[in-house]
Amino acid sequence: MNLINHSFEDYPMQTQHVHSGEGVAPTQRKGWKRPYPVKTPWWFKSLYPKRIWHLDRGEQKIYLSFDDGPHPVATPFVLDILKQYNARATFFCIGKNVEAYPAIYNRIISEGHAVGNHTQDHLNGWKTETSTYLDNVAKAGKLIQSALFRPPYGRLRSVQARQLSRYRIIMWDVLSGDFDPSVSPACCAENVLKHTNNGSIVVFHDSQKAWEKMKFALPLVIEHFSKAGYGFSVIPGG
Numbered sequence: 001m002n003l004i005n006h007s008f009e010d011y012p013m014q015t016q017h018v019h020s021g022e023g024v025a026p027t028q029r030k031g032w033k034r035p036y037p038v039k040t041p042w043w044f045k046s047l048y049p050k051r052i053w054h055l056d057r058g059e060q061k062i063y064l065s066f067d068d069g070p071h072p073v074a075t076p077f078v079l080d081i082l083k084q085y086n087a088r089a090t091f092f093c094i095g096k097n098v099e100a101y102p103a104i105y106n107r108i109i110s111e112g113h114a115v116g117n118h119t120q121d122h123l124n125g126w127k128t129e130t131s132t133y134l135d136n137v138a139k140a141g142k143l144i145q146s147a148l149f150r151p152p153y154g155r156l157r158s159v160q161a162r163q164l165s166r167y168r169i170i171m172w173d174v175l176s177g178d179f180d181p182s183v184s185p186a187c188c189a190e191n192v193l194k195h196t197n198n199g200s201i202v203v204f205h206d207s208q209k210a211w212e213k214m215k216f217a218l219p220l221v222i223e224h225f226s227k228a229g230y231g232f233s234v235i236p237g238g
């Protein structure tokens with residue numbers, strides 16, 4: 001079983017602790033050892049305008065996304081609950097996990113969800129030579145037919161992004177924090193409930209590391225926003 005997970009220390013926007021609210025300047029938060037924003041700040045999005053941080057704010061739709069699968073337990077759990085609510089989502093898969101769990105990958109597709117490329121081996125773009133990185137994306141691309149790409153850890157150098165122009169690079173505006181050992185399941189749910197609105201792209205993980213938190217938070221999130229009249233859609237291009 002591949003247990004590849006995000007490390008929160010590797011998230012790009014190390015500016016704010018998960019429990020704090022939005023809008024706090026990074027310089028005020030230097031004391032936090034492992035900070036990152038739950039809600040991506042507007043000014044950070046503006047640094048990378050070609051990357052997609054959210055979708056149409058005019059529509060009452062939420063774009064749930066699940067990174068790092070397929071996983072033999074977490075992914076079927078997610079698919080079951082999505083089916084229960086007639087919800088759709090986008091799965092950013094790691095190529096070698098697709099190789100390990102092809103039946104689960106096929107279930108994602110057959111149930112109407114979108115998929116995206118998350119590299120073959122979950123590489124960190126900042127730490128990987130561009131040619132190696134691109135080869136790894138291409139390897140995953142043979143398994144994952146999609147025009148969507150999400151860089152692991154959100155880390156992608158501009159030179160790499162330019163070479164991936166055939167993809168829509170999908171970031172997020174709400175991080176659940178399910179990958180973070182210091183976040184409780186309840187806090188993970190609250191992160192999403194508090195910060196999600198029209199057009200939000202929300203990140204969860206179908207991975208071993210996030211499992212305990214995701215399985216608690218996801219049902220609450222789907223129930224809450226369904227009752228509030230939101231729909232859950234795939235990110236176009238997957």
Ligand SMILES: [Zn+2]
Binds near residue numbers: 006122153
């Ligand atoms: Zn990932």
